Amino acid sequence: MSAGPVSAPGEVADITTLGRSGVPVTALSFGAAALGNLFAPVTDEAAAEAVHAAWDAGIRYFDTAPHYGLGLSERRLGDALRGRDRDTYTLSTKVGRLLVADGPRGGRDGGCTDGEGFAVPATHRRVWDFSGDGVRRSVEDSLQRLGLDRIDVVYLHDPDDHADQAFREGYPALERLRAEGTVRAIGAGMNQAAMLTRFIRDTDVDAVLCAGRYTLLDQRAGDELLPEATARGKSVVVGGVFNSGLLADPRPGATYDYAPASMDLLDRALRAKAVAERHGVPLRAAALRFPFGRTAVASVLVGARSAAEVADAAAMFATRTPARMWEELRGESVLGADVPVPVEVEQP
Incomplete structure (x- = not known):
C-alpha cells in the first residue's frame, strides 16, 4: 500500500x-544532538541561542x-527551556543507554574524547x-538532567542489536509509564526502517523516529x-534529511551517513541540486519538504548548533x-516515478 x-x-x-x-508537534522540530x-x-x-532562535x-x-x-544536550536543552510555559512545547528524549560514572578520561581540549x-x-x-528497570532509571536520570517536571515522548534509542530485550522488556516498560501518565507518548528511534516497521506492526507505539531513511x-x-504507519494511525518523525551532509552541500568529500559519499550518490545529489535551483529552490529546502509527501510524517527533525543554523532551516522550510520541480526530479531519476511528493496549496 502506498x-x-x-x-x-x-x-x-x-x-x-x-x-x-494527542501530543502536539510542529512541522519543523529541533534536534539537540x-x-x-x-x-x-x-x-x-x-546552545542557548540556538534553542531561543528555534522558539x-x-x-x-x-x-x-x-x-x-x-547528558550535556539534555542539560543544555533543559536550561534553555526552563523559563517557558511547560504546556506550550513538546519534549522527547530516549532510553536504552544508561550513563555510568567512570571518572575523567581523555583531555578537555575540545577533541572527541568520549x-x-x-x-x-x-x-x-x-x-x-x-x-x-533500565528504562525507568533512564527516564528518572533524564528528568534530573533536564530539570523539568515531565517528558512528553520517550523513544527506545537504537535497539538494533538488542531487539529481544527491547521488545520483551523495554517496550512494556514504556507502556506502563504511559499508562501511569509519566509520559504521554512512546516509540522508538533508529537509523533503519525494518525494525521500526516491526514496532509499528507489533506494538502500540504512538510514533517512531526514522533517521536518514x-x-x-x-x-x-x-x-x-510509512504505509504501515498510515494504515495503523501512527506517526513518523523524520530525521537526517540531509543524510549527514551530502544533501546540505553536495561536493567532493561531502559525507553520506557519516562516511565519504560515493561518486554515484554525489552525482544524484548534484543532479537534484541542479533541478531544484532551476526552479529557484535551494536543495536544502527541497530536502526538508520532501518527507511531507507521506501522510504519516508528522514532523521533520533538524539538528542545529547555532542560531544561524536554525534561521537557515526555518527559511528553507518556508x-x-x-x-514542476518534483516532476523534473522524477524525470532526472533522482526520485522514482511512484514516490509521493508534497502538494502545496498555492498562496492567494
Whole structure:
C-alpha cells in the first residue's frame, strides 16, 4: 500500500499530533544532538541561542537523548527551556543507554574524547540497557538532567542489536509509564526502517523516529514503514534529511551517513541540486519538504548548533517547492516515478 501525496505544511509552526496520543508537534522540530558537542564544541551561550532562535521561529518540538554528549544536550536543552510555559512545547528524549560514572578520561581540549563522536570529557560510559528497570532509571536520570517536571515522548534509542530485550522488556516498560501518565507518548528511534516497521506492526507505539531513511536519496522507509504507519494511525518523525551532509552541500568529500559519499550518490545529489535551483529552490529546502509527501510524517527533525543554523532551516522550510520541480526530479531519476511528493496549496 502506498500513501498518496498530501498538502505539505505551510509553516514551521503548523501543528499535528503524534498518532492518537494527542501530543502536539510542529512541522519543523529541533534536534539537540549538536548541543551535546557533536563532532565539535558548542558554547553554553551558542546552545542557548540556538534553542531561543528555534522558539522565535515557531518551533515547539524539541528532541534530545542521554547519548548526546553524555547528558550535556539534555542539560543544555533543559536550561534553555526552563523559563517557558511547560504546556506550550513538546519534549522527547530516549532510553536504552544508561550513563555510568567512570571518572575523567581523555583531555578537555575540545577533541572527541568520549569515543562516540562527541567533544566532551569521557567522565561516564554508556551501558546498553533496555530492561524495565533500565528504562525507568533512564527516564528518572533524564528528568534530573533536564530539570523539568515531565517528558512528553520517550523513544527506545537504537535497539538494533538488542531487539529481544527491547521488545520483551523495554517496550512494556514504556507502556506502563504511559499508562501511569509519566509520559504521554512512546516509540522508538533508529537509523533503519525494518525494525521500526516491526514496532509499528507489533506494538502500540504512538510514533517512531526514522533517521536518514526517508530522504531525496534514500526512500527505504517508503517501502513498508510509512504505509504501515498510515494504515495503523501512527506517526513518523523524520530525521537526517540531509543524510549527514551530502544533501546540505553536495561536493567532493561531502559525507553520506557519516562516511565519504560515493561518486554515484554525489552525482544524484548534484543532479537534484541542479533541478531544484532551476526552479529557484535551494536543495536544502527541497530536502526538508520532501518527507511531507507521506501522510504519516508528522514532523521533520533538524539538528542545529547555532542560531544561524536554525534561521537557515526555518527559511528553507518556508520555501515553496513547485510541482514542476518534483516532476523534473522524477524525470532526472533522482526520485522514482511512484514516490509521493508534497502538494502545496498555492498562496492567494
